[in-house]
Amino acid sequence: xxxxxxxxxxxxxxxxxxxxxxxxxxxxxxxxxxxxxxxxxxxxxxxxxxxxxxxxxxxxxxxxxxxxxxxxxxxxxxxxxxxxxxxxxxxxxxxxxxxxxxxxxxxxxxxxxxxxxxxxxxxxxxxxxxxxxxxxxxxxxxxxxxxxxxxxxxxxxxxxxxxxxxxxxxxxxxxxxxxxxxxxxxxxxxxxxxxxxxxxxxxxxxxxxxxxxxxxxxxxxxxxxxxxxxxxxxxxxxxxxxxxxxxxxxxxxxxxxxxxxxxxxxxxxxxxxxxxxxxxxxxxxxxxxxxxxxxxxxxxxxxxxxxxxxxxxxxxxxxxxxxxxxxxxxxx
Amino acid sequence: xxxxxxxxxxxxxxxxxxxxxxxxxxxxxxxxxxxxxxxxxxxxxxxxxxxxxxxxxxxxxxxxxxxxxxxxxxxxxxxxxxxxxxxxxxxxxxxxxxxxxxxxxxxxxxxxxxxxxxxxxxxxxxxxxxxxxxxxxxxxxxxxxxxxxxxxxxxxxxxxxxxxxxxxx
Numbered sequence: 001x002x003x004x005x006x007x008x009x010x011x012x013x014x015x016x017x018x019x020x021x022x023x024x025x026x027x028x029x030x031x032x033x034x035x036x037x038x039x040x041x042x043x044x045x046x047x048x049x050x051x052x053x054x055x056x057x058x059x060x061x062x063x064x065x066x067x068x069x070x071x072x073x074x075x076x077x078x079x080x081x082x083x084x085x086x087x088x089x090x091x092x093x094x095x096x097x098x099x100x101x102x103x104x105x106x107x108x109x110x111x112x113x114x115x116x117x118x119x120x121x122x123x124x125x126x127x128x129x130x131x132x133x134x135x136x137x138x139x140x141x142x143x144x145x146x147x148x149x150x151x152x153x154x155x156x157x158x159x160x161x162x163x164x165x166x167x168x169x170x171x172x173x174x175x176x177x178x179x180x181x182x183x184x185x186x187x188x189x190x191x192x193x194x195x196x197x198x199x200x201x202x203x204x205x206x207x208x209x210x211x212x213x214x215x216x217x218x219x220x221x222x223x224x225x226x227x228x229x230x231x232x233x234x235x236x237x238x239x240x241x242x243x244x245x246x247x248x249x250x251x252x253x254x255x256x257x258x259x260x261x262x263x264x265x266x267x268x269x270x271x272x273x274x275x276x277x278x279x280x281x282x283x284x285x286x287x288x289x290x291x292x293x294x295x296x297x298x299x300x301x302x303x304x305x306x307x308x309x310x311x312x313x314x315x316x317x318x319x320x321x322x323x324x325x326x327x328x329x330x331x332x
Numbered sequence: 333x334x335x336x337x338x339x340x341x342x343x344x345x346x347x348x349x350x351x352x353x354x355x356x357x358x359x360x361x362x363x364x365x366x367x368x369x370x371x372x373x374x375x376x377x378x379x380x381x382x383x384x385x386x387x388x389x390x391x392x393x394x395x396x397x398x399x400x401x402x403x404x405x406x407x408x409x410x411x412x413x414x415x416x417x418x419x420x421x422x423x424x425x426x427x428x429x430x431x432x433x434x435x436x437x438x439x440x441x442x443x444x445x446x447x448x449x450x451x452x453x454x455x456x457x458x459x460x461x462x463x464x465x466x467x468x469x470x471x472x473x474x475x476x477x478x479x480x481x482x483x484x485x486x487x488x489x490x491x492x493x494x495x496x497x498x499x500x501x
Contacts, residue, residue: 043466
């Protein structure tokens with residue numbers, strides 16, 4: 001059986017402590033800049049906060065993984081190099097990277113620290129994953145959320161590194177690291193600035209009939225009825241009208257969250273080493289609830305008991321959940 | 333959505349306006365004390381607010397006879413109860429049931445989940461709301477309990493009774 005480590009999100013030092021106390025084996029986090037894919041206002045860590053967080057986690061036997069998982073624009077790679085140097089100095093246990101240049105710098109400069117390949121690299125074939133392993137010494141790949149469990153099992157046989165899969169949170173079906181939808185409307189890049197639907201460009205409007213519309217950079221991307229559950233204001237989960245769909249339809253994805261709680265035994269059996277919970281932008285309450293639930297489930301499975309999972313649907317986007325491609329590629 | 337929309341029908345009558353102003357006058361000394369104490373105990377809050385230290389937030393507990401005006405400027409803190417019909421023009425509005433807002437402040441509830449369920453409404457500057465949420469989320473412990481403790485056993489009893497009353501509804 002694989003280790004089935006629980007990898008948990010933290011957007012603030014308090015969330016990191018919450019995750020560790022709730023049973024995280026490792027916590028992933030980022031600095032307050034464009035070097036990570038959750039570069040949101042008021043979120044993330046200063047170097048001083050990260051130093052304290054690393055000390056707290058290590059004292060309780062948990063690891064800290066530093067996300068440097070965005071792509072440096074030409075001529076601006078120094079920010080990513082400095083972040084890597086700072087992370088190394090502060091004693092992080094691994095870097096989560098997407099860009100080959102960043103991976104190469106860390107492999108040469110900090111060869112003693114593990115490299116994990118971010119989902120932002122969108123490496124979904126054994127050939128692509130092996131390339132990162134052979135050239136940069138990547139020890140773990142975070143797989144895109146587009147693979148079935150039989151496909152994961154097959155990939156595991158063909159690669160020399162560990163596998164991490166998302167088990168809860170954002171469904172994330174875009175070819176990650178390549179999405180330019182936010183850039184198209186706002187001029188800011190998800191992949192280089194770390195912002196997806198930046199809050200500064202988001203506006204909500206409540207209408208007289210109780211409905212609420214969400215706008216990004218002045219463009220309406222959804223309108224939720226008075227009794228309808230809402231989702232994030234992202235273009236990929238927007239609902240649009242077209243001549244043949246006058247009532248509006250989800251052109252790309254629906255507001256729905258991934259929840260693989262029922263598939264954990266199969267994932268472990270397929271050779272998955274680590275389970276990732278998405279949501280650095282979420283609150284301590286979310287971290288506490290989700291990490292506690294999955295900690296118990298993983299411990300149950302390790303002990304040979306049926307996993308008894310808490311109901312997490314209240315924390316899901318649109319208050320709907322799916323097993324997505326992990327169950328079948330016909331999930332829609 | 334306008335920041336000065338009156339969601340409470342009681343406020344639209346002359347009697348409602350009088351009740352609202354009396355309630356504001358009654359709670360104001362408490363609010364002033366609480367906000368000074370929280371600011372003194374959690375100075376790191378302000379760094380996460382960044383440029384929105386000077387933003388005017390209108391926090392609107394829909395079932396109370398007044399709203400709350402917050403300007404989290406460490407040099408000139410403002411936290412006051414205001415009648416809805418006299419609320420200042422706010423940069424950001426956060427609206428929901430009082431206990432939900434209290435639990436969001438203490439990270440007992442998840443703000444995104446409350447937004448998904450439509451129990452929480454936000455309007456105006458979304459970045460300001462996100463910064464305030466993240467700033468509060470980085471506070472260890474319960475701000476509500478800290479505030480209640482300032483008033484000794486009666487304060488704690490009132491908070492406990494308030495939570496019980498909401499959990500029964």
